[in-house]
Amino acid sequence: MFNLTGKVALITGGSRGLGRADALALAKAGADVVITDILLESDVDEEALKSSAVGQALRKEGIVYAEQTAEEISRSGGRAAAYRMDVTDEEEVARVVDRVIDSFGRIDILVNNAAMLDHVATIENQSEVLWERDLRINLTGAYNCTRAVWPQMKEQRWGRIINMASVAGTMGGFGQASYSTTKAGIIGLTKSLALEGARYGITSNAIVPGIIATEAWKSGNPKMNERMIARTAFRRPGEPVDIAHAVVFLASPEANYITGIELYVSGGIELFTF
Numbered sequence: 001m002f003n004l005t006g007k008v009a010l011i012t013g014g015s016r017g018l019g020r021a022d023a024l025a026l027a028k029a030g031a032d033v034v035i036t037d038i039l040l041e042s043d044v045d046e047e048a049l050k051s052s053a054v055g056q057a058l059r060k061e062g063i064v065y066a067e068q069t070a071e072e073i074s075r076s077g078g079r080a081a082a083y084r085m086d087v088t089d090e091e092e093v094a095r096v097v098d099r100v101i102d103s104f105g106r107i108d109i110l111v112n113n114a115a116m117l118d119h120v121a122t123i124e125n126q127s128e129v130l131w132e133r134d135l136r137i138n139l140t141g142a143y144n145c146t147r148a149v150w151p152q153m154k155e156q157r158w159g160r161i162i163n164m165a166s167v168a169g170t171m172g173g174f175g176q177a178s179y180s181t182t183k184a185g186i187i188g189l190t191k192s193l194a195l196e197g198a199r200y201g202i203t204s205n206a207i208v209p210g211i212i213a214t215e216a217w218k219s220g221n222p223k224m225n226e227r228m229i230a231r232t233a234f235r236r237p238g239e240p241v242d243i244a245h246a247v248v249f250l251a252s253p254e255a256n257y258i259t260g261i262e263l264y265v266s267g268g269i270e271l272f273t274f
């Protein structure tokens with residue numbers, strides 16, 4: 001079951017957190033893995049970091065380790081690469097997709113994982129700049145990457161689009177107007193792609209994580225985090241590997257007849273409780 005040998009996966013925002021866990025799990029299942037992120041360890045430019053809002057947020061939340069993850073996979077006998085790719089930069093996305101096809105021969109699995117999660121403010125206090133940033137990265141980014149891989153998947157008559165949504169997108173989130181809007185949008189995109197991809201053997205599904213203990217989540221407001229856990233049926237956050245297992249399943253031939261779904265991996269945070 002879940003043998004991905006011969007498949008090539010491209011993961012966005014894969015240097016840490018859920019993206020890194022997805023990369024490791026896909027590689028373990030036999031896939032060749034290309035980890036992409038806005039920053040790689042070897043090209044961290046301190047000046048660029050200081051002058052960009054994304055850079056500052058990343059610096060605050062911790063380091064990136066895309067190249068390290070690729071090396072880890074290669075050391076354990078898999079095939080992996082790490083490429084710099086900003087999902088908002090259409091030209092860079094096209095260049096990376098061409099490079100993957102040149103080096104790996106195909107692209108079978110796209111995990112649209114890149115996102116910014118740090119814009120938390122009530123509607124009066126939402127920042128216009130961060131609203132636009134979130135739409136551009138979290139939503140348009142997934143659109144850009146999908147459009148870039150689509151012709152190849154169509155030609156192969158096989159493809160898997162796996163989009164990272166969130167319970168914030170299905171339930172809303174207090175103080176999360178921009179983030180929840182992008183995550184609701186991802187679900188609409190997922191379903192439209194499912195309809196359009198079916199004739200080409202391309203499936204498109206969304207994973208709806210609840211609270212998952214990544215670096216990004218841990219760097220959030222501790223009081224808010226406690227409240228989120230308190231309303232989760234399991235009373236604990238999930239682990240990145242819980243999401244990664246769902247990614248491997250949706251990517252696998254066993255999930256051939258599954259498309260357009262929202263797969264909750266949420267510990268029951270959306271269930272009625274009191």
Ligand SMILES: NC(=O)c1ccc[n+]([C@@H]2O[C@H](COP(=O)([O-])OP(=O)(O)OC[C@H]3O[C@@H](n4cnc5c(N)ncnc54)[C@H](O)[C@@H]3O)[C@@H](O)[C@H]2O)c1
Nearest residue numbers: 013017018038086087113114115164166209211212214216
């Ligand atoms: N952790 C959770 O509790 C949780 C819950 C629901 C949904 N999610 C979703 O899961 C995904 C991963 O979340 P995470 O907790 O691992 O967060 P994270 O911040 O660790 O990962 C996001 C990655 O995206 C990258 N990124 C940011 N802007 C980019 C850009 N323009 N181009 C390319 N990459 C860019 C970041 O560098 C980072 O590596 C996100 O889509 C998030 O919305 C997470």
